Amino acid sequence: MQACEVLIGKEAVFISMVADGHGGNGASVYCHKHMLDHFIEAAAGEPDAKSLRHAARSTFERLHREVLELDPPTTAGSTLTICALNPKRREITCAHVGDSVALLVPQSGDFTELCEDHRIETSARERTRLLAAGGAIAPASDRHGRPGGPLRLWPGGVAQARSIGDSDIGAFNDSRPYTSSYPFPACVRADVVVCSDGVWDALHHASVAAICRKAGGCTAGTVARLIVKASLQQRHAYDNQDGQIPRDDTSCVVIRIGEAETASDSLGGGCFWSCLQTRRRASGAAAPSASKAAAPASEFEGQTPRRDSKPAARACCRATPASGSDRTIQVEVT
Secondary structure (H helix, E strand, O other): OEEEEEEEOOEEEEEEEEOOEEOOOHHHHHHHHHHHHHHHHHHOOOOOHHHHHHHHHHHHHHHHHHHHOOOOOOOOEEOEEEEEEEOOOOEEEEEEEOOOOEEEEEOOOOOEEOOOOOEOOOOHHHHHHHHHOOOEEEEEEOOOOOEEEEEEEEOOOEOEOEOEEOHHHHHHOEOOOEEEEEEOOOOOOEEEEEEOHHHHOOOOHHHHHHHHHHOOOOOHHHHHHHHHHHHHHHOOHHHEEOOOEEOOOOEEEEEEEOOOOOHHHHEEEEEOOOOEEEEEEOOOOOOOOOOEOOOOOOOOOOOOOOOEOOOOOOOOOOOOOOOOOOEEEEEOOO
């Protein structure tokens, strides 16, 4: 999870990212380390929406290729969602693979889903694509051979049709992102919210929009933490360890448009497992999980599913701005 303000072609661009790993954290960690540099390089100093969509497509393809070439190799995969806001041009550009969904929530009126559905269970278009390519789609099965849970792609056992990495899926996986651009809402304030499925499996989109609107006077970081807290409160006991720690990554990044006085007020994140680093830096500077399951009872060879990746550490809430233009703010939620 990451959010930052960068300069592209002498224009400020706010960028947020969520990468939710599965089958290990190799792919998500790689995306976190390299996405921003790859994206800025691919934008080539052109900050308009068309250029940023092209930069996102190039970045996703490059990250996917590099994860597949990691040494030592990994079969881990990751969702990836990027939102880039250009205040000068009043444009929002979003690109994603997987189910870390982004919403545009204006102060009033309808919210807008910035992503399309990549879950195999609910996307007829993705199921058609996978079947046409020769993939097998079936739910996982328990040790007695009884099917259960969402539809998955075999081999691999992933529940989403697009991701970064997932080398064991082979050519069936598609790393090409869905991209979209929108003008800023006409209202005074709006939020761009990006969350992992740990939030969306617990809260409806309308509920997240309601939290944003009720927290109108708060900073972006506070809004993100409220969303994470609400999602944790909605979870049932079997979704948690010891009634407190969610089994799935639960992350949220918010960029607030309109009323924030500083960059740190505009950018914020709350997460249960990982920390958010907010950096303000110029273009060219160095940049700072799920669902693999038991093989289906049907066509494809049996494979043991991979459990969601766990984070390395947790810490208390803190904010530490650095001096000068390289401002770093870390927000962590216990």
